[in-house]
Amino acid sequence: MRIGQGFDIHPFSQDPHRPLVLGGVCIEGARGLAGHSDADAVCHALADAVLGAVGLGDLGRHFPDDDPQWEGAHSMDLLTEVVRMAKDQGFGCVNADCTVVAEAPRLAPHIEEMSAKLSTVLHAPVSVKATRAEGLGALGRAEGVACLAIALLEQA
Ligand code: MG
Numbered sequence: 001m002r003i004g005q006g007f008d009i010h011p012f013s014q015d016p017h018r019p020l021v022l023g024g025v026c027i028e029g030a031r032g033l034a035g036h037s038d039a040d041a042v043c044h045a046l047a048d049a050v051l052g053a054v055g056l057g058d059l060g061r062h063f064p065d066d067d068p069q070w071e072g073a074h075s076m077d078l079l080t081e082v083v084r085m086a087k088d089q090g091f092g093c094v095n096a097d098c099t100v101v102a103e104a105p106r107l108a109p110h111i112e113e114m115s116a117k118l119s120t121v122l123h124a125p126v127s128v129k130a131t132r133a134e135g136l137g138a139l140g141r142a143e144g145v146a147c148l149a150i151a152l153l154e155q156a
Contacts, residue, residue: 006048008041009146023114024076030105036065043075047082049151093124096151103142
């Protein structure tokens with residue numbers, strides 16, 4: 001068995017037309033996050049957890065944010081590729097757990113869909129939880145969204 005953790009944070013974008021994508025779910029009517037890819041902080045944290053478990057470094061090492069190839073990339077595709085890389089190392093996911101820290105928008109209505117989409121990509125149960133920063137710091141001022149993730153993998 002191997003365990004890995006991941007953390008990611010993105011500020012909200014100034015572009016009013018940028019969609020908000022979290023856990024592969026596009027949340028209508030919410031301000032999007034700034035980033036080189038689609039800025040899906042949930043996918044990024046989870047991908048880092050999977051990479052960490054198998055000792056493959058971090059997402060930025062495999063998909064550099066200064067590489068035009070990954071500009072606007074769908075992070076679910078990056079996560080899919082990370083799961084494949086873990087499989088190449090002989091590991092499959094057992095389960096994962098994510099905590100999204102967001103003051104806004106309200107994520108409760110989207111949690112189940114995120115969980116289902118991420119579980120499909122990991123071929124394992126992925127729990128998604130949402131919490132608020134209670135007004136503290138940049139997250140509490142709703143300047144961005146962060147996500148913590150942990151993943152357990154086992155040798156196939
Ligand atoms: Mg990121």
